[in-house]
Amino acid sequence: MAKAKTNFTCSECGGISNKWTGQCPSCGQWNTLIETLVDIAGVNRLSQQQPHVSLAQTAPVLSLADIEAVEVPRFGTGIEEFDRVLGGGLVPGGVVLIGGDPGIGKSTLLLQALANLSRSKKVLYVSGEESGAQIALRAKRLAVDAKDLQLQAEIQLEKILYTLAEHKPDVAVIDSIQTVYSDALSSAPGSVAQVRECAAQLTRTAKQTGVTIIMVGHVTKEGALAGPRVLEHIVDTVLYFEGDTHSSFRLVRAVKNRFGAVNELGVFAMTEKGLKGVSNPSALFLSQHDNQVPGSCVMVTQEGTRPLLVEIQALVDTSHAPNARRLSVGLDQNRLAMLLAVLHRHAGVAAFDQDVFINAVGGVKITEPAADLAVMLAIQSSLRNKPLPRGLVVFGEVGLAGEIRPAPRGQERLREAAKLGFSIAMIPKANAPKGKVEGLTIIAVERIDEALEKIRDASL
Numbered sequence: 032m033a034k035a036k037t038n039f040t041c042s043e044c045g046g047i048s049n050k051w052t053g054q055c056p057s058c059g060q061w062n063t064l065i066e067t068l069v070d071i072a073g074v075n076r077l078s079q080q081q082p083h084v085s086l087a088q089t090a091p092v093l094s095l096a097d098i099e100a101v102e103v104p105r106f107g108t109g110i111e112e113f114d115r116v117l118g119g120g121l122v123p124g125g126v127v128l129i130g131g132d133p134g135i136g137k138s139t140l141l142l143q144a145l146a147n148l149s150r151s152k153k154v155l156y157v158s159g160e161e162s163g164a165q166i167a168l169r170a171k172r173l174a175v176d177a178k179d180l181q182l183q184a185e186i187q188l189e190k191i192l193y194t195l196a197e198h199k200p201d202v203a204v205i206d207s208i209q210t211v212y213s214d215a216l217s218s219a220p221g222s223v224a225q226v227r228e229c230a231a232q233l234t235r236t237a238k239q240t241g242v243t244i245i246m247v248g249h250v251t252k253e254g255a256l257a258g259p260r261v262l263e264h265i266v267d268t269v270l271y272f273e274g275d276t277h278s279s280f281r282l283v284r285a286v287k288n289r290f291g292a293v294n295e296l297g298v299f300a301m302t303e304k305g306l307k308g309v310s311n312p313s314a315l316f317l318s319q320h321d322n323q324v325p326g327s328c329v330m331v332t333q334e335g336t337r338p339l340l341v342e343i344q345a346l347v348d349t350s351h352a353p354n355a356r357r358l359s360v361g362l363d364q365n366r367l368a369m370l371l372a373v374l375h376r377h378a379g380v381a382a383f384d385q386d387v388f389i390n391a392v393g394g395v396k397i398t399e400p401a402a403d404l405a406v407m408l409a410i411q412s413s414l415r416n417k418p419l420p421r422g423l424v425v426f427g428e429v430g431l432a433g434e435i436r437p438a439p440r441g442q443e444r445l446r447e448a449a450k451l452g453f454s455i456a457m458i459p460k461a462n463a464p465k466g467k468v469e470g471l472t473i474i475a476v477e478r479i480d481e482a483l484e485k486i487r488d489a490s491l
Contacts, residue, residue: 037066037067038066038067039051039052039064039065039066039067040064040065040067040223040224040259041055041057041058041060041063041064041065041223041259042063042064042065042223042258042259043055043058043060043063043259043260044057044058044060044259044260044261045223045227045259045260045261046058048064051064051066052064058260065222065223067218067222067223067224103122103290104122104123105118105119105120105121105122105290106120106121106123106148106151106152107119107120107121108120108121108144108147108148109144109147109148110140110143110144110147110306110308111308112283112297112298112299112308112309113140113144113283113297113308115295115297115337116270116283116284116285116295116296116297117268117270117285117288117290117291118268118285118288118290118291118292118295119291121202121243121245122243122267122290123201123241123242123243124237124238124240124241124242124243125237125243125244125267125268125289125290126233126234126237126243126244126245126246126265126266126267126268127243127244127245127246127266127267127268127269127270128208128245128246128248128256128262128263128266128268128269128270129141129245129246129247129248129269129270129271129272129283130247130248130249130250130256130269130270130271130272131250131271131272131273132250132254132272133249135272135274135281136272136281136299136301136306137206137247137272138161138169138206138247139169139173139301139305139306140283140299140305140306141156141204141206141245141247142156142166142169142170142173142175142177142305143173143175143305143306145177145180145202145204146170146175146176146177146180148201148202149176149177149178149179149180150176150179152200152201152202153181153198153199153200153201153202154179154180154181154200154201154202154203154204155181155182155183155194155195155198155200155202155203155204156180156181156182156183156203156204156206157183157184157185157191157194157203157204157205157206158182158183158184158185158206159184159185159186159205159206159207159210159211160206160207160210161184161206162184163182163184166182167182172303173304173305174304175305181198181200186210186211186212186220187211187212187213187214188211188212188213188214188228188229188232188233189213189214191205191211191233192232192233192236195236195240195242196236196240199240199242200242201242201243202242202243202244202245203242203243203244203245204244204245204246204247205233205244205245205246205247206247207246207247207248207249208226208229208230208233208246208247208248208258208262209221209226209248209249209257209258211225211229212225212229213225213228213229213232215228216228221249221257221258223258223259226257226258226259226262227258227259227261227262230246230262230265230266231265233246234265234266246266248262256269263287266287267287267288267289267290268285268287268288268289268290268291269285269286269287269288270283270284270285270286271283271284271286273394273396274394275394278394279300279301279302280298280299280300280301280309280315280393280394281298281299281300281301281306282296282297282298282299282394282395283296283297283299284296284297284334285335292335292336293335294334294335294398295334295335295336295337296312296334296335296337296339298312298315312337312339313339313340313341313447313451315393316339316340316341316342316391316392316393316395317329317340317341317342317392318342318344318392322418323418323419323420323421324418325412325413325415325416325417325418326344326345326346326347326409326410326412326413327342327343327344327345327409327412327418327419328342328343328345328405328406328408328409328412328419328423328425329341329342329343329405329423329424329425329453330342330343330401330402330404330405330424330425330426331401331424331426331444331445331447331448332395332397332399332401332402332426333399333401333438333439333440333443333444338440338443338444338446338447339395339447340424340447340448340451340453341391341392341393341395341397341402342391342392342393343362343389343390343391343392343402343405343406343409344389344390344391344392344409345387345388345389345390345406345409345410345412345413346386346387346388346413347382347385347386347387347388347410347413347414348385348386348388349384349385349386350384350385350386352386355382355383355384355385355386355387356386356387356388357371357386357387358386358387358388358389359388359389359390360389360390360391361389361390361391361394361395361396361397362389362391362396362397362402362406363398366400366403367387367389367406369431370403370406370407370410370429371387371410373407373429373430373431373433373479374407374410374411374479376433377432377433377478377479377480378407378411378433378479378480378483379480380410380411380414380483382410382414385414387410389406389409389410399438400428400429400436401426401427401428401438402426403427403428403429404425404426404427404428404429404435404457404459404479404482405425405426407429407479407482407483408425408457408482408483408486411483411486419486420455420486421454422452422453422454422455423453423455423456423457424448424453424455424456424457425456425457425458426438426441426444426458426459426462427457427458427459427462427476428459429479433478433479433480434477434478434479435459435460435476435477435478435479435482436459436461437459437461437462438458438459438462441458441459441462441464442464445458445464445468445471445473446468448471449468449469449470449471452470453471454470454471454472455471455472455474456468456471456472456473456474457474457476457482457485457486458473458474458475458476459475459476459477460475460476460477462475463475
């Protein structure tokens with residue numbers, strides 16, 4: 032009997048190698064090559080029947096100037112926060128990939144969205160992880176109107192494609208892509224080859240027929256989507272569920288969107304009736320203190336098109352170890368070390384013998400550098416054990432030379448702060464508005480030492 036032929040496939044980029052090496056020759060990642068069987072039948076099928084495989088039907092070559100740019104039509108899901116993250120709604124023929132930790136609410140959100148869409152669209156829910164009875168029980172618990180929602184419990188790709196061609200739904204959910212397998216490949220469901228092939232076939236079907244497909248993806252223990260990285264390149268939109276499963280709040284973030292802005296954020300609250308959109312998310316990220324406390328500073332961060340007020344908390348305490356600890360939750364830890372060095376060099380505030388802990392309240396993750404000024408003011412407040420002035424809100428990036436750089440969309444940030452009742456705003460001088468902002472006293476600063484000096488000013 033002939034020995035089965037195998038090769039090694041990279042779980043990150045999908046690159047193929049004839050022998051195992053510690054480092055992937057395609058993308059350079061370490062320990063990502065996984066041994067898989069070579070399916071000769073599957074290779075012949077693609078090479079003989081489809082010599083030029085493409086995700087869309089072949090189109091003639093045209094000049095870009097001759098192509099009319101038209102707005103992409105959209106339709107809403109009935110969940111305002113979900114539509115915001117999608118860029119205004121779903122797109123016909125679009126493919127959405129949504130990932131998150133187990134039990135965080137992916138299936139719950141999609142079931143609610145499909146139930147809303149079933150009133151005006153033809154929808155199909157393909158479940159590969161749960162039986163029809165389990166989904167019916169969830170729909171009953173959520174009290175959604177699912178009488179027009181079509182359900183299929185199936186994991187074989189060919190049968191799913193046949194159902195899509197037979198029923199011609201407007202929207203289809205595949206829950207999840209890691210459970211789907213194709214008979215053309217001999218590897219197990221969830222393998223690199225199966226995930227890549229099934230995702231490509233479903234995407235091709237979406238582009239050719241105009242059906243909107245939403246695929247649920249598993250995540251690894253590091254929080255990245257499981258399977259080959261090419262999966263994220265194939266689809267049009269990638270969404271991530273964030274938040275602690277022990278908390279009632281969930282964040283849905285768009286990290287890729289060919290039909291809208293990236294880094295849009297949707298905020299949900301998990302209730303007995305499913306996920307509900309939060310209309311005023313800034314209230315989630317602000318603590319309610321009767322009196323001002325040291326180490327607390329409120330900043331305005333920009334998530335896509337939405338300004339959010341987030342409380343930054345700092346705790347500075349004397350270190351009893353040879354090396355002082357630097358810990359940040361919700362912010363970049365390497366940037367914290369850099370800000371402490373800038374604070375020492377340009378403002379004379381030394382914390383080399385202090386443990387410094389930084390936390391963004393509410394579990395939100397802040398990736399933009401406009402949080403720098405708020406972090407430094409919170410550290411100074413905790414170190415001196417003196418609270419910042421009541422009603423103060425800040426934003427601004429701090430450079431290595433101690434200068435305070437402007438943040439994008441400064442006017443929108445100021446309007447959001449004024450709307451929520453803040454009275455003092457310390458901002459970069461380049462963001463200073465030309466006119467007055469109703470209810471806000473603007474303090475424009477150029478350097479970090481100037482900002483700390485004005486904070487110490489008793490007039491504030």
